[in-house]
Amino acid sequence: MAEDSDKPKQASLVLIGMGPNMLTSMTEEAIVAAKSADFRYYEAYTAMWPIEELERLESRVGPIKKVMRPEVEQPEEILNLAKENTVAVLVVGDPLQATTHVDLQLQAEENGIDCRIIHGISITNIVTGAIGLSNYKFGRQTTLTYPYSNWIATSPLEILAMNRIMGHHTLALLDLDPTGAGTGKQQPMRPKDAVISIGLMIEKLSSGIEDINDNDSLSKLKKQAINELVATKFADWNVVLCSDMGAEDQSIIYTNLADLADFPGGNMNCLVFPASTSDVEEKALLRWSREEG
Incomplete structure (x- = not known):
């Protein structure tokens, strides 16, 4: 186990489903993945969590940057970071419910970036x-x-x-x-x-x-x-x-x-x-x- 923890983390983009409305709707896998990421983004234009629940999540996993439509549809910042870091994009519900996020997945793959999906409960x-x-x-x-x-x-x-x-x-x-x-x-x-x-x-x-x-x-x-x-x-x-x-x-x-x-x-x-x-x-x-x- 010690040897595994000493290995450098693989650069990647992780699309994480947050589930609906509250921290308890997230799977343990989703929380662990968000916590282990070097950078965390919260996509807040297709759906939203209550502010207090987002604050609870931040207390568990670390700081999260809110992004809106322009940053997701023109994801140069996210993709550039994901070439050398583990970047998590947190999406309310399931991360592939909207074509916007499917497009982000495709762009990552086109740029040679490993993209992992952690599904969540959707509406x-x-x-x-x-x-x-x-x-x-x-x-x-x-x-x-x-x-x-x-x-x-x-x-x-x-x-x-x-x-x-x-x-x-x-x-x-x-x-x-x-x-x-x-x-x-x-x-x-x-x-x-x-x-x-x-x-x-x-x-x-x-x-x-x-x-x-x-x-x-x-x-x-x-x-x-x-x-x-x-x-x-x-x-x-x-x-x-x-x-x-x-x-x-x-x-x-x-x-x-x-x-x-x-x-x-x-x-x-x-x-x-x-x-x-x-x-x-x-x-x-x-x-x-x-x-x-």
Whole structure:
């Protein structure tokens, strides 16, 4: 054992999954890897931990530098250090949940840097089982974004519409950055913000249905799905608000969009839009029914 400890550490990049919300959600392997790194970075623009939990982690593993979108998407500093040191990039949830981190892994490999992955618990692992919906019936997930200036994304509702027409549930993560720049002024979207964004998306989507290309079968299905979605009264859509999942004070609320804005949510929130449900799924959802915030 003494001989092993005398060996120089191999330079590498280690992408570490932090899990959700708190130190106890990290595996022992993840904590040991973070502690043994020469440099530690905390990626804080795709998701965040509470400040007090991050401080607890620092007390265990050592100083951690917070980085945002520019430092991760243009990772010269990280990669240059990893050529001669062990560099840990800590990511909330699982480190390969976002394509941003997959790209970082690929860039490391292209630069001849050994890249190790330590997986973590992600929101997609937790939510489906926690609320009682079948994991097999979830379709493509999406992110509800803030409206940036005059730009309003409609792709989240297009994904919801396609999932809905095929009988698939939809997991919608909520945006963290009202500016869209990913440079530091994070403000996790609240339920009332999500309702406002959805309303703006529906308004824009409704006005552009006729412009949707329907030259092939997939496009025709998409147009039909969007038509059916916007024809419904969106205030009546059933939705599950999941807040701070994985934490001791996690919250699950089954409601509709009309009442969603009345609930404050937590530090980190996401929504699940159920499609058609089985008897077991419906019974499971009813456990979380709430009338008002």
